[in-house]
Amino acid sequence: MIGINIYLALIAIATLMSFYRVFRGPTTVDRLVAVDIMTTITTGLMVLFALYYRRMIFLDVALVYAVLAFLGVIAFARYLEGGI
Amino acid sequence: MNAVSALGELLVLFGVFFYFLSALGLIRMPDVYNRMQTATKSATLGSLGVIIGTGIWAVGKGLYWGWITKSIVIAVFILLTNPISAHALIRGAYKSGIPLWKGSVVDRYREALKEKEGGEE
Amino acid sequence: MVMKRALAILTILLIGYWIALALSHVPFGADKMLVGQYYLNHVKAQTGAVNAVTAVVVNYRGFDTLGEVTVLFIASTGVAALLWRKKRKRTAKTEGSVVLTTGSRLLFPFIVLFGGYIFIHGHLTPGGGFPGGATIATAFLMLYLAFSVYEIPHKGFEITEGLAGMGYVTVGLIGLAIGSYFLFDWIWQSWGWGHSNIGRLFSAGFIPVIYTIIGIKVGTELSGIVDSMVKEGGE
Amino acid sequence: MGEAGKISRYLYTVIVLFIIWLFLTSSLDVQELEIGFVMSLIVAAFSYELFTTNGLRNLHPKRIAYAAAYIPYFLWAMIMANLDVAYRVLHPKRPINPGIVECKTVLKSDVGKLSLANSITLTPGTITLDVMGDRYFIHWIDVKDSTVEGASENITRPFEKFLKVIFG
Numbered sequence: 001m002i003g004i005n006i007y008l009a010l011i012a013i014a015t016l017m018s019f020y021r022v023f024r025g026p027t028t029v030d031r032l033v034a035v036d037i038m039t040t041i042t043t044g045l046m047v048l049f050a051l052y053y054r055r056m057i058f059l060d061v062a063l064v065y066a067v068l069a070f071l072g073v074i075a076f077a078r079y080l081e082g083g084i
Numbered sequence: 085m086n087a088v089s090a091l092g093e094l095l096v097l098f099g100v101f102f103y104f105l106s107a108l109g110l111i112r113m114p115d116v117y118n119r120m121q122t123a124t125k126s127a128t129l130g131s132l133g134v135i136i137g138t139g140i141w142a143v144g145k146g147l148y149w150g151w152i153t154k155s156i157v158i159a160v161f162i163l164l165t166n167p168i169s170a171h172a173l174i175r176g177a178y179k180s181g182i183p184l185w186k187g188s189v190v191d192r193y194r195e196a197l198k199e200k201e202g203g204e205e
Numbered sequence: 206m207v208m209k210r211a212l213a214i215l216t217i218l219l220i221g222y223w224i225a226l227a228l229s230h231v232p233f234g235a236d237k238m239l240v241g242q243y244y245l246n247h248v249k250a251q252t253g254a255v256n257a258v259t260a261v262v263v264n265y266r267g268f269d270t271l272g273e274v275t276v277l278f279i280a281s282t283g284v285a286a287l288l289w290r291k292k293r294k295r296t297a298k299t300e301g302s303v304v305l306t307t308g309s310r311l312l313f314p315f316i317v318l319f320g321g322y323i324f325i326h327g328h329l330t331p332g333g334g335f336p337g338g339a340t341i342a343t344a345f346l347m348l349y350l351a352f353s354v355y356e357i358p359h360k361g362f363e364i365t366e367g368l369a370g371m372g373y374v375t376v377g378l379i380g381l382a383i384g385s386y387f388l389f390d391w392i393w394q395s396w397g398w399g400h401s402n403i404g405r406l407f408s409a410g411f412i413p414v415i416y417t418i419i420g421i422k423v424g425t426e427l428s429g430i431v432d433s434m435v436k437e438g439g440e
Numbered sequence: 441m442g443e444a445g446k447i448s449r450y451l452y453t454v455i456v457l458f459i460i461w462l463f464l465t466s467s468l469d470v471q472e473l474e475i476g477f478v479m480s481l482i483v484a485a486f487s488y489e490l491f492t493t494n495g496l497r498n499l500h501p502k503r504i505a506y507a508a509a510y511i512p513y514f515l516w517a518m519i520m521a522n523l524d525v526a527y528r529v530l531h532p533k534r535p536i537n538p539g540i541v542e543c544k545t546v547l548k549s550d551v552g553k554l555s556l557a558n559s560i561t562l563t564p565g566t567i568t569l570d571v572m573g574d575r576y577f578i579h580w581i582d583v584k585d586s587t588v589e590g591a592s593e594n595i596t597r598p599f600e601k602f603l604k605v606i607f608g
Contacts, residue, residue, distance in 0.1 A: 010100050017107035029116045029177040033123060036169055037110055040127040041103050044134035051138050057330040059154045066158060067316060070165040071343050078350050080176030102522055109529045118538055121567055121581045122525045128562060129522045150466025157463045167561035168308040171568050175302060178569060185538060303571045307554040314487040318457050321479045322464050
């Protein structure tokens with residue numbers, strides 16, 4: 001149908017669109033929410049990249065990234081609540 | 085182009101659409117709580133679509149069947165963790181004192197917190 | 206404010222342009238390094254690893270990796286020494302809500318298993334002991350984040366770490382005894398295990414063994430670092 | 441319902457971890473299965489206390505059947521939620537009417553509360569803000585009913601009838 005390159009480009013554009021909120025803020029939580037969404041979208045991008053290169057082992061990279069992104073967001077959220 | 089890979093590609097397209105929706109929600113909504121409302125849901129569903137779609141698409145292209153199981157693992161992980169991180173973030177936002185949007189109608193949480201403090205004193 | 210930001214963006218663009226300019230003359234894919242080519246040509250026959258990077262890290266440069274593990278050990282000891290104070294406590298004011306605590310309890314075994322998966326498959330996938338160990342440490346970090354009173358079992362971790370370090374040296378010494386040099390790959394070269402099934406799990410000589418040891422050691426060390434950093438001095 | 445015995449909890453953890461391992465390696469090679477079994481035994485040994493309180497009771501056929509029925513229901517609710525979000529985001533006037541409401545739940549176990557909270561977060565217009573005992577505080581993008589009973593009727597009831605059986 002449309003082809004994998006187009007999808008990759010579209011997802012990258014969506015990531016850039018959420019990057020707007022990281023720049024604008026205005027509060028820290030706004031930026032964090034945007035980062036959370038960005039990491040989620042990036043995980044999808046990585047999975048699609050694995051298909052682009054036809055390497056199944058790249059899926060592991062996406063999973064590690066998902067784990068680390070989750071932990072990062074949780075750490076910041078707990079910090080906002082007051083102390084870790 | 086067989087039916088399986090067409091289904092996978094369709095799912096990917098579906099997911100990409102929701103990714104866009106989530107980014108758009110992030111830009112358009114007025115305050116952080118509403119942004120979280122719109123962005124988290126559509127990003128999670130979009131990920132489900134893209135990731136499982138990629139697995140099905142790969143199998144349809146004649147790659148190893150393990151693609152689909154592994155993509156299911158990633159999808160389930162995201163399905164489990166994304167709401168948790170959204171919950172932690174919104175709780176952190178509230179606790180760090182960000183006010184609700186001016187058009188909000190009711191705030192039971194503040195009442196409950198006050199009640200709790202009053203009970204302790 | 207806008208001026209400053211615009212200046213920053215301009216600087217970044219300029220630096221990016223310079224880097225792109227400098228790299229545009231380097232031909233892509235043409236590798237002039239002879240030793241790299243040697244590794245790529247001989248890696249399957251000599252080590253049995255599908256992933257050449259892993260073979261270089263563990264096999265050809267095994268001694269350096271031992272040094273890296275030592276550096277990490279020193280780093281973790283150093284952080285503990287630097288942040289050491291008598292009564293150190295957690296500063297968490299609020300317990301995580303039931304959603305976060307239950308979620309981390311459910312995810313903890315999965316993340317540890319995934320870390321194990323990464324270091325066991327070091328010779329087949331782009332993983333290995335260091336990322337695997339780091340993933341295991343993140344599982345403990347998650348427990349720290351979720352519960353306000355959680356602590357790692359310090360005694361058990363120290364013993365495990367010491368045993369893992371000794372295990373690494375022991376594997377190397379067995380190599381010295383059987384073959385000719387320290388960290389000689391005795392499983393692959395002398396015993397010849399796994400020659401028939403390159404690409405399956407039980408192959409590549411002692412790479413999975415070493416990586417398991419490294420994974421456990423890195424995991425415990427990084428958890429120790431997390432523990433030292435999360436706590437702060439009380440009175 | 442009290443805690444299950446240690447052996448039951450351990451076995452349940454091993455089974456779950458082994459299934460996850462199968463999905464993760466996506467291979468039926470004998471060597472992978474052996475290592476996976478050993479890894480599940482080791483990991484389960486030091487994580488079963490955290491992982492589960494119900495043990496093998498979770499594998500009761502009735503619970504599994506309800507869980508299997510819950511998945512399509514939940515996916516459907518999620519797609520509906522996203523169409524709702526699409527409407528709100530793309531509508532030029534942004535029709536939102538947010539607020540924080542309180543709900544009561546009948547679920548007892550922690551895992552049940554977690555899945556209810558996650559389900560709420562992913563379905564139409566609601567996101568869980570905090571849980572205190574059996575009180576859920578929910579940020580609702582379009583408040584229709586600000587009383588406790590009305591909100592519970594709208595938000596938590598549909599999921600509870602499934603989750604009550606699955607997790608107790």
